[in-house]
Amino acid sequence: MYEMDFSTLLKNYPMIIEGILTTISVSLLAGILAFVLGSFFAYFRTSPLNIISKITNFIVLFIRNMPLLILIYLFYKGLPSIHLVLSAYACGILALGLYTGCYISDAIISGINAVPKEHFQASQSLGMSRIKSFIYIIYPQATRYVIPILGNQFMSLVKNSSLVSFIAVTDIFYVVYKGISDTYRIYEYFILAVVLYLFLTGFVLLLTKILQKIYRIPSQEVIV
Amino acid sequence: MTSDVIINNLPFLMKGLLVTLKVSFICIILSLFSGIILGTLRFAKIPLISFIAGLFIDLTRAIPLILFIIFVHFSVSPYLFGYSAFLNYMGIDSLEMYSAIIALVIFNCAYIAEIIRSGLESVGKDQILAAQSLALSKVQVIEHIVLPQALRRIKPSLVAQLVTLVKDTSLASAIDLIELTRACEIVYETSYHEFEVLCFAACVYVSVNFLIQKMFNTDIKC
Amino acid sequence: MKRQVIYIFLLGLVIFFSGCKKQDETSDVLDKVLSRGKLIVGVKFDTKPFGYIDEKQNLTGFDVDLAKHIAKNLLGSEDKIEFKQVTPSNRILTLNSGQVDMIIATMTITDERKEVIDFSKPYYMAGQAILVPAKSDIGSMADLNGKRVIIIFGSTAEKNTRLMAPEAKISGYKTYTNGYSALKQGRADAITSDDTILMGFAMQDDSVKLLPKRYSKEPYAIGFKKGESSTRLRQRVDLILDEMIKSGQLNKLKAKWIKY
Numbered sequence: 001m002y003e004m005d006f007s008t009l010l011k012n013y014p015m016i017i018e019g020i021l022t023t024i025s026v027s028l029l030a031g032i033l034a035f036v037l038g039s040f041f042a043y044f045r046t047s048p049l050n051i052i053s054k055i056t057n058f059i060v061l062f063i064r065n066m067p068l069l070i071l072i073y074l075f076y077k078g079l080p081s082i083h084l085v086l087s088a089y090a091c092g093i094l095a096l097g098l099y100t101g102c103y104i105s106d107a108i109i110s111g112i113n114a115v116p117k118e119h120f121q122a123s124q125s126l127g128m129s130r131i132k133s134f135i136y137i138i139y140p141q142a143t144r145y146v147i148p149i150l151g152n153q154f155m156s157l158v159k160n161s162s163l164v165s166f167i168a169v170t171d172i173f174y175v176v177y178k179g180i181s182d183t184y185r186i187y188e189y190f191i192l193a194v195v196l197y198l199f200l201t202g203f204v205l206l207l208t209k210i211l212q213k214i215y216r217i218p219s220q221e222v223i224v
Numbered sequence: 225m226t227s228d229v230i231i232n233n234l235p236f237l238m239k240g241l242l243v244t245l246k247v248s249f250i251c252i253i254l255s256l257f258s259g260i261i262l263g264t265l266r267f268a269k270i271p272l273i274s275f276i277a278g279l280f281i282d283l284t285r286a287i288p289l290i291l292f293i294i295f296v297h298f299s300v301s302p303y304l305f306g307y308s309a310f311l312n313y314m315g316i317d318s319l320e321m322y323s324a325i326i327a328l329v330i331f332n333c334a335y336i337a338e339i340i341r342s343g344l345e346s347v348g349k350d351q352i353l354a355a356q357s358l359a360l361s362k363v364q365v366i367e368h369i370v371l372p373q374a375l376r377r378i379k380p381s382l383v384a385q386l387v388t389l390v391k392d393t394s395l396a397s398a399i400d401l402i403e404l405t406r407a408c409e410i411v412y413e414t415s416y417h418e419f420e421v422l423c424f425a426a427c428v429y430v431s432v433n434f435l436i437q438k439m440f441n442t443d444i445k446c
Numbered sequence: 447m448k449r450q451v452i453y454i455f456l457l458g459l460v461i462f463f464s465g466c467k468k469q470d471e472t473s474d475v476l477d478k479v480l481s482r483g484k485l486i487v488g489v490k491f492d493t494k495p496f497g498y499i500d501e502k503q504n505l506t507g508f509d510v511d512l513a514k515h516i517a518k519n520l521l522g523s524e525d526k527i528e529f530k531q532v533t534p535s536n537r538i539l540t541l542n543s544g545q546v547d548m549i550i551a552t553m554t555i556t557d558e559r560k561e562v563i564d565f566s567k568p569y570y571m572a573g574q575a576i577l578v579p580a581k582s583d584i585g586s587m588a589d590l591n592g593k594r595v596i597i598i599f600g601s602t603a604e605k606n607t608r609l610m611a612p613e614a615k616i617s618g619y620k621t622y623t624n625g626y627s628a629l630k631q632g633r634a635d636a637i638t639s640d641d642t643i644l645m646g647f648a649m650q651d652d653s654v655k656l657l658p659k660r661y662s663k664e665p666y667a668i669g670f671k672k673g674e675s676s677t678r679l680r681q682r683v684d685l686i687l688d689e690m691i692k693s694g695q696l697n698k699l700k701a702k703w704i705k706y
Contacts, residue, residue, distance in 0.1 A: 065387065065433040066426045067394035069405060074422045077412070080631045081419035088617075088633065155286075162288035166398070168596075168617040168628070173291060178618055180298060181535055181600040184562050190295045194287050201286045298539060319543055320536075398620070400536060413492075413623040 008185050009192055012175070019175035020196060026092055026171060027158045027200075033097030034157065035150075038104025042142075043134055045105060046112055060102045068160055071095045076167045092164030100157045107149040111142030144215045151208025155201045162197075172196050229417045230424050240407025241428060247321065247403065248390045251328040255389075256382075258329065259336025264366060266337060267344040277337070284334035290395050292331055297323035297399045320401035324393070332389055339381045343374035383440045387433045394429075404428060475671065476520075476679040479547055485520060487513040488532040488540050488549035492623060494646025495703040496552050505529055508703040509550040512569065515695070519686045533621060534600035538563055541669055547679065549669040552640060554602045559669075564676060566668040566683050569696065573660030574603050575641035577629070577648060580655045584636055587661055590614040593635040596625040603638045606662050622647075629654070640664050642704065649705075 009016070044056040063071065075091040086094070115138050123133035143150070165174035176193045180186055230237070266277040284292075297320070347370045355365045397406035404425055412421040479485050489509045490497035497507040510529065517527040532540050537551050541563060554572070555565050578584045584593065587606075591613035597604045599618050607614060617634065619625035626647055629637050637644065641660060648656040668683055670676040690696040 062426075062430055065391075065430040067391040067405065067429055069394045069397070070422060070426050070429065073405075074419075074426065077627070077631075078419040078422045081417070085631055085633070159286075159288040162290050163395075165290075166620075168619055168633075170617070173288065174618070176291070177294060178599055180294070182604075183558060184538075186295065186298045190291070190299075193291050194283075197287045197291070198283070297536075319540065319545060400533060413627065416627075 004188060005185060006188055008179070008183050009188055012179055015170070015175050015178075016172075016192070018170055019172040022169060023158070023161055023171040023196075023200065026089070026096070026164055026169065027154075027161045030093045030096035030100065030161065031154055031157055033093060034100035034104050034153070037097055037101030038108055039139065041101060041105035042108035042112065043131075045109060048130075060105055063098060064102045068095065068099050068163055069166065071099055072163055072167060088164070088167045088169050091167060092161075092169050096157060096160060096164070099160070100153055103153050103156075104150060107146045107153065108139075108142055110149075111144075111146040112138055114145045115141045141217070144217050147212050147215060148208060151204060151211070154208070155204050158200050158204060159197065227420060229411065229415050229420060233411045233415075237404065237407050237411065237424070237428075240402055240404040241432075243321070243401065244390065244393045244403040245432070247324055247328070247393050247396070247401075248386070251325055251332060251393075252386050252389055254325075254329045255332035255336055258333040260340055262333055263337035263340025264344065264371070267341045268362065268366065281334045281337050284331060285338070289327070289331050289392055290398060293324060293327040293395055293399060296327040296330075300326065318401070320396065320399050323399055324396035324401050328389065328392060328396075331392075332385065335385055335388075336382070339378050339385060340374065343378035343381075344370050346377055347373045379440065380442050383437060383442045387436055390433060390436065391429065473675065474678055475547055475676040476682060479520065479679065483521060483526055485513070485517045485527045485548075486530060486546045487517075487527060488530045488537055488546040488551055489513060490533070490551045491531040492533075492621070493552060493643050494649065496642060496646075497550075498646070508570070508699060509552065511699055511703070513550050515690065515699075516683060516686055520682065534598060535620060537669070541671055544671070548676075548683070551669070552643060552666055553669055554640070554664040555667050556602055563672050564670045564680055566670065566680055567687050568665035568667045569687055569690075570642075570666040570700070572640040572642045572664040572666060574606055574638060574662040574664060575644055575660055576657045577637045577639075577644040577654055578635065578657060579629070580653050582635065582655075585657065586659055587611050587638075590636060590638075594633070596629060596634045596637040598622055598625055598639055601639050602662075602664060603640070607638055610661065645704075 041056055041060055045053050045060065047053045047056075072092060072095040075086065075095045076088060079086065079091075119137050119141070120133060123137045124130075128136070161171060162173035165171050165177065168174070172193060176189045179189045262277050262281065266274050266281065268274060300323070344366070351369055351373075352365055355369045360368070393403050394405040396403055397409065400406065402410075408421045408425045412418045415421075489505070489507070491499055491505065493507075495507055496509040497505065500506050513529070514524040514527055518524045530540065530546050532546075532549055532551050534551075537549050537553065538559070540546055541549050552572070553559070553565075555568065559565075576584070576587065576590070584590065587610045590607065590611035593614060595607060595611070595614045595616050597607065597616055597618050599620055604616060604618075607616060617628075619628060622639070622643060625637050628634055630653065638661075641656065644656055648654055668687075670680045670683075687696070690699075
């Protein structure tokens with residue numbers, strides 16, 4: 001009968017700690033990049049200039065419909081073919097950020113659509129350019145509306161970060177796969193990975209709930 | 225830039241695409257089936273069963289799919305392999321395909337269960353009350369009133385889940401299932417034209433997903 | 447409508463599980479091979495010179511020839527054999543799931559592996575070596591300190607590397623070709639693994655060189671499913687290996703494939 005032996009996990013704990021830290025840092029940096037990129041994409045996709053919105057729409061569509069793994073490989077293995085070699089860490093963060101950014105741009109656009117049109121008209125009547133009214137009026141409100149969706153996307157980001165192990169970044173999944181290959185202790189490492197990812201995603205969930213409470217829009221609570 | 229690499233290896237790459245589509249097709253059917261059951265179980269709020277269903281769904285949604293694929297491949301599949309002659313006949317004859325299908329079905333079943341549950345709950349409570357006032361049992365209410373309306377509403381989410389499933393089959397390349405991503409890896413490992421082959425793979429995936437969304441008449445932007 | 451759905455569901459279940467047969471877990475593997483008339487062996491498809499596909503799209507190599515010789519001894523003909531591809535990460539799984547009767551896949555005998563599978567006698571002694579770019583100034587294991595080193599998951603090279611070069615930065619890749627292309631792209635300064643596998647890369651590529659020193663003894667052996675069911679097969683194979691060593695055939699095979 002299979003005997004659980006958690007001491008193998010303890011022996012390996014420096015790598016496990018490194019894995020946790022790498023996952024957190026990759027997720028964090030990719031998350032920030034995704035948020036920034038998503039906001040840019042959302043701005044361009046709602047542009048009144050047809051050509052800009054069409055081009056950005058197509059780019060976002062293309063990236064959304066391809067697997068994240070292929071995107072990561074494109075950065076890691078494809079770019080060197082055109083003489084651009086980035087470190088595995090950078091490739092992972094860029095690919096993750098780009099991929100999640102496309103989903104976040106969709107979320108922000110739905111938030112923009114939820115902001116009443118009067119706000120935009122009012123800001124324009126005050127002489128604000130489109131970009132100014134976007135930054136100061138529309139965008140803060142749009143993001144507030146969609147905090148739960150953004151939280152969901154960050155949860156997905158943390159889970160998708162496991163894919164950077166394919167390009168030799170030492171995150172949690174890399175450590176677990178290596179541990180299984182070396183010691184054949186499948187169940188111990190699997191339980192460890194489940195616990196760690198549960199913690200991380202649970203933490204993101206908690207953060208989303210807190211942010212939702214802080215940034216709730218009072219007008220939303222009025223029953224019309 | 226030579227596209228000769230792609231043209232020379234096109235049969236092999238198309239075989240990989242076939243495997244991708246086969247796995248996706250089988251998985252979506254099986255996970256739709258189990259997802260509907262699981263989702264209605266959680267929705268029906270039966271004392272212990274709904275709690276267990278909810279626990280399973282939340283746990284499965286918290287871990288990455290690749291972890292699950294590796295775990296199933298290393299621990300479960302060796303024991304389950306070879307048990308069904310029907311599956312062998314259908315062309316599921318390798319250990320990797322077994323693991324991929326089992327892992328993807330269990331994983332997607334949880335996501336589809338959540339989609340179903342949100343659809344069920346979106347049907348207004350007044351309809352359920354009205355049906356109950358007509359002395360329909362709980363089961364009949366779900367079967368005749370709630371489920372048909374819910375299924376119509378959640379069609380876009382289900383199609384999106386199918387698209388995600390097709391993309392997730394690329395993860396099975398980690399366990400050496402020769403689907404499109406792994407086939408591309410094999411091609412560019414020996415010929416070193418990574419950029420072209422990867423672009424080709426990306427285009428194929430995007431086209432397949434576009435086709436799926438068009439086929440079900442959903443807006444491509446979803 | 448509901449009843450029809452239930453009937454279809456039950457019909458589906460019946461079809462699904464029809465033809466269900468439990469795999470013969472207790473039957474002897476040697477008997478299975480003899481009654482089947484064919485030997486199924488797991489070999490590498492991407493590792494020169496042990497198991498690889500040559501320009502004519504044929505599977506060939508040291509392990510492949512060894513497997514064919516064993517098939518000839520057990521079943522009478524070299525053609526009563528079927529090969530399945532294995533990789534370092536899935537070879538033990540493929541063996542234990544019963545998909546193959548044995549694996550001949552450049553597998554070193556280690557204590558951890560002995561706990562999950564059974565080994566035959568060793569048929570080849572490899573050693574751990576280092577592959578570096580041709581212009582590199584790394585000359586030995588000690589130079590690896592502070593450099594980026596690639597190892598392959600599931601191989602035995604890491605322990606030694608950590609012992610002899612504790613400051614080295616180690617990254618792991620899933621397959622040898624992955625690791626090799628990473629080295630060529632300049633993402634690392636060296637790969638360390640069995641000399642036989644690395645020699646396969648060095649032989650066909652002038653931009654990398656194999657360092658001369660060997661840092662460990664890696665006895666390759668044939669893998670069998672753990673337990674009594676494969677004991678008879680294992681003993682037969684051990685006898686065949688003994689005879690090959692005595693008659694000099696193993697040395698002839700080595701001379702044919704290992705040219706250094």
